Amino acid sequence: MARIFSGIQPTGIAHLGNYLGALQNWVKLQDGNECVFCLVDLHAITVAQNPMLLREQTRLNAAILIACGIDPEQNILFHQSAVHAHARLAWIFNCIARFGWLSRMTQFKDKAGKDREAVSTGLFVYPNLMAADIHAYHATRVPVGDDQRQHIELANDIAEKFNHDFGVDFFPRIEPYILSETARVMSLRDGSKKMSKSDASDQSRINLTDSADEIAQKIRRAKTDPEPLPDNAEALAARPEATNLVGIYAAVTGQSVASVLGEFAGSGFGPFKEKLAEALIAHLAPINARAQSMLAEPAHLDRILQAGARRAAAIANPIVDEAERIVGFLARG
Template identity: 55%
Template sequence: MDKPAFTPRVFSGIKPSGGLTLGNYLGAIKRFVDMQGGEFETIYCVVDMHAITVWQSPEDLRHATREVAAGYLASGIDPDRSILFNQSRVSGHAELGWLFNCVARVGWMNRMTQFKDKAGKNAENVSLGLYAYPSLMAADILLYHATHVPVGEDQKQHVELTRDIAAKFNHDYKVDFFPETVPVIEGPAMRVMNLRDGTKKMSKSGESDMERINMTDDADSIAKKFRKAKTDPEPLPEEMDGLDSRPEARNLVNIYAGLANMTADSVLAEYGGEGWGRFKPALAELAVERLAPISGEMKRLMDDPAEIDRIMEKGAEKAREIAQPILEKTFDIMGFVR
């Protein structure tokens, strides 16, 4: 039997916990913007239900949800070309998440490395949601029959789990209903690292604000952080192999490449042999040029939360139009009387 033809559709989301960083922009949001208007229908979400796997202050959650939406919009996500909403507005995410909890196997969950990293030695005391959230992530994706998911390397395992859940559902119920979603991992700055320690990922929760570029930073802060970013005494090499044991240097080159829409090799072709006295000011100038307008627009949007909420509700209405028939068909396939 021929496989069904699924609409080429992208789904991805960002969790509203803490603030947005340059890592969110280069690793996710910039790519989301680039995928608009191409061969895919694009659906982007603020995954607020994932945020509560660890306790959140209600006020902080409301603020962070709107801030992520503002980050999407300020970076160029167009609500007329993409669907933009927050996850909790579409109840199908939670409903399909429960159905998938009954499809996924405990052994699959036990292999999820992110749970082990986040729970650490405290695994007995974390929420059940933190353990099971990859199943909800699968529901986020498959509720829209998404065929492609742009993710960072650290989330690839969860998309593979999504494929396993889809395959088991299709096998168990003898249907070809859910697509085998493809993770999309590409680009020079997929994993943006800490400005003080190039072996650690740039994080919202790092100890020092100087470790990261926040998407809300103004031009002066952005320039200062890049000028003070940790480097080494050696000049830049002319080829990427020369950065193998130089994590901070590699990180700054990758950031430049991501902001300039260049390959890292092209950056080194231009700056190879140069010292940091030329490269860091050039990087700071580029970053201010690209990021300061986003920061300013985010501030403007956050001054009008009702407008952000209106945009997300309009997006949720569009999302429900796609999701509800898929959810109803899932219930039907599984034998529920509706």
């Protein structure tokens, strides 16, 4: 049985892109694997956060994960800061990883932009913490989008250097489980950009907590083009907004893109958007209802996360204790 680690930032609200691109896969991976699911709040503070809002959104996103089908009894669900082994191993990896490796991380370049001198050092060493998140559990599989492949390669480089430097075979190699690009959901306002929690416009995304009216309104306002829908996928290639909406409809109804186009070929976007909104509401309303029910009992949510943290620590602490022994630290006692 493979041990799988996956994390999601608890900032913002999980949205349709998170659901179709990652969370649905997490639910499927629960069968036949040992899964460790983490709300990565240590990663969240690499940029400034409102402390009260961070706590609220950690609970909110925990409720959403459970509502989507993550079973906290079958597998482990916890918030990262509750298991100190992550930070302990991350410091060791800060000392193993080379500055040049981190300097080449494309995601840091993208996030820092032109103002690199002003960003936190936490953002720079973020990939080392990500490597520690995985290696603290000796996880061998990690479901990631293609844009995270470079971070998995770095995690393997760090493990290889650790093993080589200390003459051990301690950290295993990680195999990325690359999530399908067919589940890539783009912004409702710009079909060239991924749907994102950090987009300034709430109209750019469908949050998993949106009401039926909010979903319908956002789909009505979603950017499109003036042409009717074609009868084949090739004709969508140069139409990013149309491609996005058709892909969303296919994903939530379980159809192929070809089947959707066969149904709506020649149709304008007005009728198609109505059907898309109906399909989204039918699919997401039960998730929202379950999440709201859980949020009504925050103490119960906290107990779930605390129980998950104890189970996570039972795995991670012995592994990180041994890593510390290998590098020469005295026993913690």
